[in-house]
Amino acid sequence: MSHDIAKGGAVSAAPSAPADRSYRALVQRRLIWLGGGLVIFLSLAIVDIVTGPSMLGLAEVVNALFAPSGASSMTRVIVHDIRLPITCMAILVGMALGMGGVHMQTILGNPLASPYTLGFSAAAGFGAAIVILTGIALPVVPWLTIPLSAFAMCLIAGGIVYFFARMQGMSPEVMVLAGIATLFMFQAAQSLVQYIAAPEVLQAIVFWLFGSLLRASWSNVPIVAAVVALATLAVLPNLWQLTALRLGDGRAAAIGVNVRSLRIRIFAVVAMLTTGAVAFVGTIGFVGLVAPHIARMAVGEDQRLLLPMAALTGANIMLSASVLSKIISPGAVIPIGIVTAVIGVPFLFFLIMRGQRRNW
Amino acid sequence: MTLRIDALGVCYGASPIIRHFSDTWRGGELTALIGCNGAGKSTLLKALAGLLPASGGVSLDGAGLRADERGARIAYMPQETGATSSLTVLEVVLLGRLRSLGMRVPAGLIAEAVGALDAFGLAALQTRRIDEISGGQRQLVFLTQAVFRAPRVLLLDEPTAALDLRHQLLVLESLRNLAASTGTIIAMALHDLNLAAQFADRLVALHDGALRAAGRAEEVLTGPNLMDIYGIEADVVRVAGARLQVMPLRAAERVAAPS
The missing domain is CATH 3.40.50.300 (P-loop containing nucleotide triphosphate hydrolases)
Incomplete structure (x- = not known):
């Protein structure tokens, strides 16, 4: 301890310049990581658009993107109406799951939490399964029937978790337990639907549950974009409060965070992000669990950097999985939910091997 | 006041x-x-x-x-010194002025936080993770945070x-x-x-x-x-001129019943 403390200069002592610079250096290193994530993101987005079963060359794709009048109508359709929506959806879903994962791990204080911890994936799956089983279709917008049903079931799941958690003061333990109960409830309902479904209907249900970017279109991409934008704007005023929450409820409350109110608000944001992500493309696992851990390793826990880094990391995982899903089996596209699981599981083992909660 | x-x-x-x-x-x-x-x-x-x-x-x-x-x-510092967060020491101190923090943290505020750490002899730890320092150092960091709130x-x-x-x-x-x-x-x-x-x-x-x-x-x-408060027999003596010192002798057989 320096001599200043004994003189009572606890607060107003002159800062030590080298020490100040060392924090700045740390922030600069973190910004470099963020910049690196952005470069990888842009590169992967280009690779994803260029990759596909129709084997278009790089020049053709670039030409279709930036000088569409010079490209053939088939190339234009492939690039603009098939590949671009898929790439945009991969980015948006990855961002939604990455940010949702950070929020869940923060408000629950649990490194194993993900956007699906509260049962949203099972609820969405049940919502989709029930529509596929019954064949119900909305009159004007039949393509919205499955997403809306999945969305509605996610809202119901969120309502159930919120009801029980609110009764117990929104404690993280109760939220997790209520989420697990909701998860099992919708999984059971989903299994029942699958059990009574005819074989061809069962196949359609299972395919939806795999999660696939092939459902992306210019009709649904703007909806998911709006959800992600709204959810991002909703948390911007709370970034430092969320950072403070990582010190624990007691310490956060002691420095002026209204922990209960913050938890309710972020719970609503996670519900919005997750339902937006799964309603159109189905259940895509591991992104929401793994992306926050990678982001935290790179930029620490300052949410001003962690949130964009998690969004970029989520998008990068989804773009990588999208590229892999197109090149693993040439001529076909493997459902991306399978690919993210294949990538995610080894990474989860890696995190376990690192142990000691090093980046949590 | x-x-x-x-x-x-x-x-x-x-x-x-x-x-x-x-x-x-x-x-x-x-x-x-x-x-x-x-x-x-x-x-x-x-x-x-x-x-x-x-x-x-x-x-x-x-x-x-x-x-x-x-x-x-009113600033309050809780008793527990445990931490599972990987926030840095300086970030923890900055959080003491939560209401002043925005998307950009003014350089002056960072300098002030570093100064507060320096006063407690902790400036060298500013980029260390709060979960990687000792319990005593953590207690000093949280004390710095409370004092930093002014x-x-x-x-x-x-x-x-x-x-x-x-x-x-x-x-x-x-x-x-x-x-x-x-x-x-x-x-x-x-x-x-x-x-x-x-x-x-x-x-x-x-x-x-x-x-x-x-x-x-x-x-x-x-x-x-x-005896009333702790249920102990103790000598209270003056040392070094005027300062009181409590020298516990033994615990009473039965602690005084709560009123």
Whole structure:
């Protein structure tokens, strides 16, 4: 301890310049990581658009993107109406799951939490399964029937978790337990639907549950974009409060965070992000669990950097999985939910091997 | 500056933890809350900070303070020193000024936080993770955070519990100087009666959630009071001229029953 403390200069002592610079250096290193994530993101987005079963060359794709009048109508359709929506959806879903994962791990204080911890994936799956089983279709917008049903079931799941958690003061333990109960409830309902479904209907249900970017279109991409934008704007005023929450409820409350109110608000944001992500493309696992851990390793826990880094990391995982899903089996596209699981599981083992909660 | 507490009461369920506590704490004074385990010291500090529902009233300089208004004027440092976060030491201190933090943190504020760390000899740790430093260092960091808030009232729960002897002395001396130089009202729960006698201007003894004795060390640390509050026989002697020292002799056969 320096001599200043004994003189009572606890607060107003002159800062030590080298020490100040060392924090700045740390922030600069973190910004470099963020910049690196952005470069990888842009590169992967280009690779994803260029990759596909129709084997278009790089020049053709670039030409279709930036000088569409010079490209053939088939190339234009492939690039603009098939590949671009898929790439945009991969980015948006990855961002939604990455940010949702950070929020869940923060408000629950649990490194194993993900956007699906509260049962949203099972609820969405049940919502989709029930529509596929019954064949119900909305009159004007039949393509919205499955997403809306999945969305509605996610809202119901969120309502159930919120009801029980609110009764117990929104404690993280109760939220997790209520989420697990909701998860099992919708999984059971989903299994029942699958059990009574005819074989061809069962196949359609299972395919939806795999999660696939092939459902992306210019009709649904703007909806998911709006959800992600709204959810991002909703948390911007709370970034430092969320950072403070990582010190624990007691310490956060002691420095002026209204922990209960913050938890309710972020719970609503996670519900919005997750339902937006799964309603159109189905259940895509591991992104929401793994992306926050990678982001935290790179930029620490300052949410001003962690949130964009998690969004970029989520998008990068989804773009990588999208590229892999197109090149693993040439001529076909493997459902991306399978690919993210294949990538995610080894990474989860890696995190376990690192142990000691090093980046949590 | 005075903090007046009127008939403060706190219950956990049906059990009263703090019973009609009334007292007045003055600016520039260091007040030590003493009492045995479970006497209600931590609960009292939390309730004063507005973190627990409580009956009764709290006013600062005559103006009543609702629980939700206290955060802006009263800084509270909890007892626990554990941390599972990977936030850096400087980030933890900056969080003390939560209301001043935005998307851009002013360079002046960072410099001020580094200065506060420097004053506690912690500037070299500023980029270290809070979960990678020792419990004592963490306690100093959280103390720095509380002081960095520049509050009018500073409530500290066992601020020296994890510190070695040298740091206990330095921290308490620093707090006493802070109170004297800024007029801050500082109250802290302390188990070490000798440190309380050495540094606190005023001792407040709690027993079973109620105020049992309050005043200068020589008024509170008496044989009968120590038997009443702690259930111990002790000699209270003067050392080094005027300072009181409590020398515990033995625990009484039966601890005095709560009133």
